[in-house]
Amino acid sequence: MPLSVGANIVTGPEDPTVGDLAQWSEDIGTIDATWTDPDGQVWQLSNTDDELGYFTTDQIAGWGATPIELVTDPLSRGGEEVRFVRAQPRRITWPLHIHGDTHLQFLTRYRNLMRAFTMTTHRRAPGILRVARPDGEDNVREIECWYEDGFRGEPGQNWVYANPVLTLMAPDGYWRATQPLVFRYDYAPGRPFLRPYPSLSTSRVLGDMTIDNPGEVDAWPVLQLTGPASAFTATNPGAGGGFTLTYPLAAGQTVTIATNRPVVRGPAGENLAGALSWPRAVLWPLRSGANPVTLTVAGAGIGTALTVSFRPRFEGA
Structure with missing residues (x-):
């Protein structure tokens, strides 16, 4: 008795945060990014609205091809032979600008955002960095990350603005579909x-x-x-x-x-x-x-x- 030949291909339940991403884009061709902390709260990272008070700057790094390690054996005739290829964890550099009209307003925004990322340490669970491009919701990609560094408090900052450059470690170097x-x-x-x-x-x-x-x-x-x-x-x-x-x-x-x-x-x-x-x-x-x-x-x-x-x-x- 065969299994039914016409297998159904089903996507998971629609994620409302993905549907909202397009509303945050101000210019055609820009990215839309969010961070989901270990408690499930979604933080917009690319909305430059002053009421939000923070956004991503243009110095993102480490989100291209997955880093790899080539494991080789030396050959008697010279040179080496690749025995296998192993994907490595990646580190993503994610720069932010946080600001406020007053010190207390800035401090509230800074502390809330800092907690959203450092929570990966206290909860011992990763957050999810999600990136949408202008080519549609079907191509939104995400990756699980752990906060590693960035919220140190640089000299001359942390009064009414700060420019923390976060280092996020992704144990699985590959990005994945959201559903x-x-x-x-x-x-x-x-x-x-x-x-x-x-x-x-x-x-x-x-x-x-x-x-x-x-x-x-x-x-x-x-x-x-x-x-x-x-x-x-x-x-x-x-x-x-x-x-x-x-x-x-x-x-x-x-x-x-x-x-x-x-x-x-x-x-x-x-x-x-x-x-x-x-x-x-x-x-x-x-x-x-x-x-x-x-x-x-x-x-x-x-x-x-x-x-x-x-x-x-x-x-x-």
Whole structure:
């Protein structure tokens, strides 16, 4: 019995902050930027309205291609051979201008904005830097960052203005889309083709399909399987192989498999990593472009469903 061939491609719920970004742009061709602190509050960074009292200046750096490390081995004949390429964390320089009509007005704005960034230290959680370009809401990109430096208080400043230059460390050097792409596959029961003769049936659901990754680099999917099922196999030959999860799921029970920093959680949140087909299991990424994958569910029935979700990732903002 095949999984339904016409898989739905669904984007996540509309983010109201993205829809508002266009209202903050004063000139065609400028960027719109926001910072979302670990508590979820969104701070506008490119609105030059005096009532806001701060904005981004034009000395941004570090938001281009992701820094990389080339790991090499020396060759006996001379030269070196690249063994593998490893993406590095990036550091983004984000300059701000903060001002006020009085010292107390400036100080309130400065302290509020400083707390919005330094909160990443106190909450031990990253904030999100989001950048929109004039090419539309579908191309808004974001990156998780930690405040590292900048709010030091430079000489001659911090009376009615300041020009802090922030250093933001992004552990994942790549930018990502603001919303995930979600591919859903549902169990499709067969129908008799020669009534009244009995129809052929099987306990397996086999699906060969193509998942397109519109990003520029690998994206790491999250797979969620809802029972009934007894085993699940997912293979992506172009990304190095696949894996099998052997675990019985009753109707309505769900198991979640995260491929980046591999995590497998069962219906009650239990750790099911041991149910994978180690040592040959490969929790694969989705390469940029088309990915022919095979998804097989044993013991499928009415209610069996599978979703594959991921956020496309990009070199720069």
